[in-house]
Amino acid sequence: MESVSLLLLLLSWLLLLAVSNNPNSSHATHDIINSTQILKDGDTISSSGGRFELGFFKLGSPFKQYLGIRYKQIPAKTVVWVANRNVPIIANASQVVLKVAKPGLLLVLNINNAAILWSTNTSRAVQNPVAQLLDSGNLVVRDAADENPDNFLWQSFDYPAQTYLPGVRMGKNLVTGKEVYMTAWRSDDDPSSGEITMHCDPSGYPQTVIRNGSTVIYRTGPWNGLRWSGIPFLSRNPIYTYDLVMDQDGMWIAYQLLKNSVYIHLTLTPAGVLQREMWVEQGGKWYPRPGPMIETLVVPLDVCDSYGICGPNGLCNIDDSATCTCLDKFLAKYEGPWDMGNWSEGCVRRTALNCSEGTDVFVEYSGIKLPDTRNSWFNRTMTLGECEQVCRRNCSCTAYSVVDISSDPGSGCLLWFGDLMDTRSLSQKGQSIFIRMAASELAVFYGVSSNSKVKRRNILIGSLSLAFGLTLLALGLGFYMWKMKRKEKEEMKSKQDFELPLFNLSTITRGTNNFSSNNKIGEGGFGLVYKGVLEDGMEIAVKRLSKTSMQGLEEFKNEIIYIAKLQHRNFVKLLGCCIQGEEMMLVYEYMTNKSLDAFIFDSIKSKLLDWPMRFNIINGIARGLLYLHQDSQLRIIHRDLKASNVLLDMDMNPKISDFGLARSVSGNEIEANTRHVVGTLGYMSPEYTIDGLFSIKSDVFSFGVLVLEIISGKRNRGFSHPDHHLNLLGHAWMLYKKEKSVELLDQHLADSCDAPQIIRSIHIGLLCVQQCTEDRPNMSSVLMMLTNENLLLSEAKEPGFFTKRKMATSEYSSSSTRGDISINEVSFSLIDPR
CATH class of the missing domain: 3.30.200.20 (Phosphorylase Kinase; domain 1)
Structure with missing residues (x-):
């Protein structure tokens, strides 16, 4: 190592003399740097197609100098690779140059003190080395006369940072042990190597994992021939293709663009999130989903994507209120901690296996993300039947599945040994796995016993039970037929009331x-x-x-x-x-993106909604309410407008849903009274909650709450702040009075915010939630205020429930004891209001 350092030091002095004394030394141009050229601060070279450029750039505060590759034709000049990420240039940048030197090295030199700040390596020497920036974004060092990629001396694609470019082969060479993996930046303005890394893990059957240090925080699930098992929405599309390559030397994953006009930015963030964006020229920015042909890609997506959250043999279901359950025929290892939400110890079998007697069976579980495959075994040519036999003969084998589902019925064999880790339920495109169980788990009528008397007794009991059951079944069928005929008459009458297609x-x-x-x-x-x-x-x-x-x-x-x-x-x-x-x-x-609350109240998904999207959603909801209150043939009051009742289509356009609690008012009426208050706490207006008076202004109040929730990313009900005990409405009003409304803004909107438009929208939201109904605007005025920035707004008055937090809290408590309210904000009824 000492000799290498001395060699580099000597080389740096020789290069310094060559650069200083060579009058023919020139600046690099086009896409190649040869041994007689240098690249200085302010110079760049561009790839042959003009897609990428290489040069020095500044980043951070205070500024540091880096050598990196950026998109050239995109105004944002997004950086995709940094050479000296861990050794930034702090000295005078004019003293630093990029140089190609024999025997085939790329060096960043300080020509003032002859120091080598950064360098590549090479396994062999060539007489005429050059550095070239390819149109793929790959910076390579090669022999000037040899363009064969297999003979490159060095390439930047072997050292990806936080950007995963098309063409980068991420994986491991099992012969040499060399691994290509991603390493996230330490922060958004610090490109040095952080703790977050992403690997194509070759231990067992391949899967992609994201680690924080040595700890796995997310995995994609194994490759199934079409996609990663745990990313069902990663479907084939006309924009790019992706695949897993396996051979005797190693395994790699890569993706390739099918259209050169497309720019993809697939990044691993310092927070450990892998997200894909595409450049949309019309909008002049990166978008997570530019059109209907391609799904949004962000992982981890939800709490069930957190590695091993439910422990061994646990099953995570994001749509289940409990989040974690045990696999069927399994029980919580420690019931007390499990019931309190501590699932880390996972689950154990309800009945122990008895493999030695050969009586174990396999139970199919479908629609899941396959468990962690790091301790698995696979064979890519077996059939499913052969796979079962291999697993059955090995008492350590706990489950099996097919490897490749690209054809029906699938092919290959994948075996698991020991506990099944990091399994989750998938609502669509999940896979099947066959888990070993004790035979007694499937017994219905008869137990297994060597005592013939016990067998005869079991048979007798079973026969009597069967006879009794058949008698009850006959009586039940008779009663059912009578009931069905009665129902048919009622159904015919009901169906006549509906002017809709009827589905069988x-x-x-x-x-x-x-x-x-x-x-x-x-x-x-x-x-x-x-x-x-x-x-x-x-x-x-x-x-x-x-x-x-x-x-x-x-x-x-x-x-x-x-x-x-x-x-x-x-x-x-x-x-x-x-x-x-x-x-x-x-x-x-079917609404592809489900409900609004799944986005604005989720720490990960909320990043997908920039301010223009949120403002479009606010306007869409306002237009829908205006139609209900004024333009429809019936004047309708929705009475249950909330984030979960606003659905989002493929293009993130809002659709108001759930009219089960709506009421119409005739003629010019705008108000009515009820003794049965229905709706959702947090969105209901004061006069409706307390006195049972509902009107179009009740919907306006709910709309105002929704506007403030969309802007802040916080729920009104349950909002807390360290400086006071106000709800979201009270907090927004206090900021408004102090002319600090912008502080209400969701932190994820910082990069896309239009401050004047956001402050105006908060003002409009506060006008809608004012205590007195007569102070609130109607929806036609609201829509006019949203679309006409020149329209002056009146001063907002104190919002409803602003001074009544304790009263509202007590109401929540009393209602909860009656079972009227649930944590998922379902609608409820309060009988006989004051």
């Missing part, structure tokens, strides 16, 4: 895979919501009335009557209904 129960059942839990996409006061696909390929959302629902037939009819007569671009479209037997269902168009 069998059609809905097939479309939702028999209401599979994997198809469940939501839950509310009405019941469960499932995603389905009709026979013609149309995606639908099915709202199924639960028998234990807080809403019933009246709300069901109410939603059909109102929404069937309402046609507006900002309302979710009702396609039809199903009324058959005990079942009552509503069938809607």
Whole structure:
């Protein structure tokens, strides 16, 4: 090592003399630097197609100098690679140059003191080395006469930082041990190597993992021939292609652009998030989802993406209120901590295996992200039947699955040994795994015993039970047939009331895979919501009335009557209904991005909503409400406007949903009274909550709350601040009075904010939540204020519930004891208000 240092020092002095004394020394041009040229501060070289440029740039505070590669044709000049990321240039940048030297090195030199600040390495020597910036963004050092990529002396693609460029092969060479992996920047203005890294992990069957130091914080799941198991939304598209390459030397992952006009920025952030953006020239910025042809890619996406959150043999389900459950036939290892939300110890088998007797069976689990494969074994040529036999013969094998699902029924064999770690439920495109179980777990009538008397007794008991069961079944069928005939008459009468297409129960059942839990996409006061696909390929959302629902037939009819007569671009479209037997269902168009609350209140997803998107959502909701209050054939008051009742389509356009609690008022009436207060706490106006008076101004109040939530990314109900005990409305009003409204802004909007527009929107939101109904504007005025920046706004007065936090809290508590409120903000009813 000492001799190498001396050699580099000698080389630096020789290069210094060469640069100082050579009058023919020239600046680099075009895409190549040869041994007679230098690159100084202010100079750049560009790739042959003009896509990338290499040069010195400044970053940080105070400024530090770096050599890096940037997009050339994008105004943002986004940096994609940094050479001297861990040794920034702090001295006078004019003293620093980039130089190519024999035997094939690329050096950053300080020509003032002949110091080598950064250098590449080489495994062999050439007589005429050059450095070239390729149009892929790869900076290479090669022999001037040899352009074969296999003979490159060095290339930047072997040392990616936080940007994963198309063409970079990330993985490991199992012969040499060399690994190519990503290392995130330490912060947004510090490109030095941080603790966050991303690897294509070759231990077991390949999967991509993100680590913080040595700790895994996220994994994609294994490659299944189409995509990573845990990223179902990473579908094939016309923009780029991606694949896993495996051979005897190693394994790598890579993706390639199919269109040269597209710019992709796939980055690993200092927070450990892998996110993809694409440059949209019309908007002049990077967008996470520029169009309908490509899904948004951000991982980790939710809490279930946190590695091992449910412990060994646990199953994470983001749509389940408990988040973590045990795999079927497993129990919590420690019940007390598990029930309190400490799931780290995971689950254990309910019944121990008995592999030596050969009686174990395998149970299929479908719709899941496959467990961690770091301790797995695989064979890419076996059939599923052969895979089962291999697992059955090995008592250490706990589960098996196919490797490749690109063809039906799939191929290859993947075996797991020991506990199953980091498994989650996926609502769509999940995979199947077969888990070893004790045979007794599947026994129905008879146990397994060597005592013949016990067997005969079990058979006798089973026979008597069967006879008794058949008798009950016959009686039940008779009663059922009588009940069905009675129901048919009622259904015929009900169906005549609805002017909507009627779906058969069998059609809905097939479309939702028999209401599979994997198809469940939501839950509310009405019941469960499932995603389905009709026979013609149309995606639908099915709202199924639960028998234990807080809403019933009246709300069901109410939603059909109102929404069937309402046609507006900002309302979710009702396609039809199903009324058959005990079942009552509503069938809607499927909203790709689900509900607004899933974005604005999520620390990761909220990054996807920049200010122009949020402002568009606010305007869309306002237009929908204006149509309800003024332009529809019925004057309708929604009564339950909230973030979870605003759905987002593929292009993030808002659609108001859930009209089950809506009421119409006739003629010029704008107000009504009820003894049954319904709605969601946090969004209900004071006069409605306390006195049962609802009006179009009640909806205006809810809209104002929603505006402030969209801007702040915080819920009104449950909002807390270290300096006071006000709710979100009170906090916003206090900032408004101090002329500090901009402090309400969601931190993720800092890069996209239009400060005057945001402050004006907060002002409008506060006008909508004023205590007195007569002070609040109607929706036509609200829309005018939003779209006309020259319109003067009146001063906002104190909002409703601003001074009543204790009263509201007590109401929450008393309501909770009656079971009227749940943490997912379902609608509720309060009987006989004051």
